Amino acid sequence: MQQQEHDFTRTVLAYKSTIYAICYMFSKDKAEIEDLFQEIMLRLWKGWSSFRGEADVKTWIYRVSLNSCINQQKKRRRAGEHVPLSVDIDPFEGTDDRALQVKWLYGRINRLGLLDRAIILLWLEGLSYEEIGVIVGISVKNVSFRLVRIREKLKKSND
Amino acid sequence: MCNKDELKMTAELEQLHREYAELKSMLDKQEIANEQSLKASVRKKMGSLKRLYGKKWIHLALIPFVAATFYYTHVSLGMRLSFVIVSIAFYLGLVIWNFVSTPEVDMDAMLDLSIQDFVQEVKKKKQNQFKNFRLRFGLVFIWIAYLIGECIHASMGEMMLPFLIGAASGAVIGLCIAVRLHNRIIGIYEDVLADLSNLHE
Numbered sequence: 001m002q003q004q005e006h007d008f009t010r011t012v013l014a015y016k017s018t019i020y021a022i023c024y025m026f027s028k029d030k031a032e033i034e035d036l037f038q039e040i041m042l043r044l045w046k047g048w049s050s051f052r053g054e055a056d057v058k059t060w061i062y063r064v065s066l067n068s069c070i071n072q073q074k075k076r077r078r079a080g081e082h083v084p085l086s087v088d089i090d091p092f093e094g095t096d097d098r099a100l101q102v103k104w105l106y107g108r109i110n111r112l113g114l115l116d117r118a119i120i121l122l123w124l125e126g127l128s129y130e131e132i133g134v135i136v137g138i139s140v141k142n143v144s145f146r147l148v149r150i151r152e153k154l155k156k157s158n159d
Numbered sequence: 160m161c162n163k164d165e166l167k168m169t170a171e172l173e174q175l176h177r178e179y180a181e182l183k184s185m186l187d188k189q190e191i192a193n194e195q196s197l198k199a200s201v202r203k204k205m206g207s208l209k210r211l212y213g214k215k216w217i218h219l220a221l222i223p224f225v226a227a228t229f230y231y232t233h234v235s236l237g238m239r240l241s242f243v244i245v246s247i248a249f250y251l252g253l254v255i256w257n258f259v260s261t262p263e264v265d266m267d268a269m270l271d272l273s274i275q276d277f278v279q280e281v282k283k284k285k286q287n288q289f290k291n292f293r294l295r296f297g298l299v300f301i302w303i304a305y306l307i308g309e310c311i312h313a314s315m316g317e318m319m320l321p322f323l324i325g326a327a328s329g330a331v332i333g334l335c336i337a338v339r340l341h342n343r344i345i346g347i348y349e350d351v352l353a354d355l356s357n358l359h360e
Binding site for chain 1: 167169171172175176177178179181182183185186187279
């Protein structure tokens, strides 16, 4: 059990900043980011014992993280909450250029739909179209098509 | 094949990449800063552990028997010799035991470990602490019992009953000191583990 815990921690730790980045893109405040992160960790831990390595561990972690974030967003929308387009959070408590850039990133990506947000995040992580398709459950052609549309949306939001 | 080639890079996408890289970098830096400050706090606590286990306090135990040896000049030579010899034997035993079994808190080596391995090390040391308590402090309170017993024995004309009373009192005092010290050490380990569990893992 201890060895299992050790292996799990070592594996997941490598993707910690990615999971945090994904949580950040789907959450509206620091407390929510922390809660979402904890929930993802719990789901990963629960699934760890049955994970036999058939899929790439990276793919599995991304899938669990994105599914958790998207489910949470859907629950929130069903409850009637609206995700603000403007960012009124500053998890890094900075006003310098770097913190502002991160805020702009949030602003850009937050305007996208849930699936588009997931796709663009995976693309930013450097995954291939095939990998993105496997994680979000769509074909490679669909990934390519959606990315082009996302690009157009980003261009429009800048104009 | 790099997927970035498949999607025509535009200024918007390049900016997005830059911003995302910035976010990841900030998250990594924040994580490192959190980990460093946590390790600094843990280092301070474990440092106090080292002082508690420190070899210096054991030398303080010499004071009563040295004082008693000089004070009880009216008792027989045999009595004084046995007092000195037994006390030195206990003292040497404890000093040697300290050197042999002190759970050295090698902070520099431990802080090089990952947080997960560090937690495992702390848990191991906490478990070893129970074993150390039985052996090390058992010797300490037997010694204190002996010192007090011998002092009373010498004071009251070398009678047996005062010796037994003194020894029993000494044993109780020694045990209280040992338990208090043990609890303080365990408290520090638990504090450290609680701090480490606050770090997302």
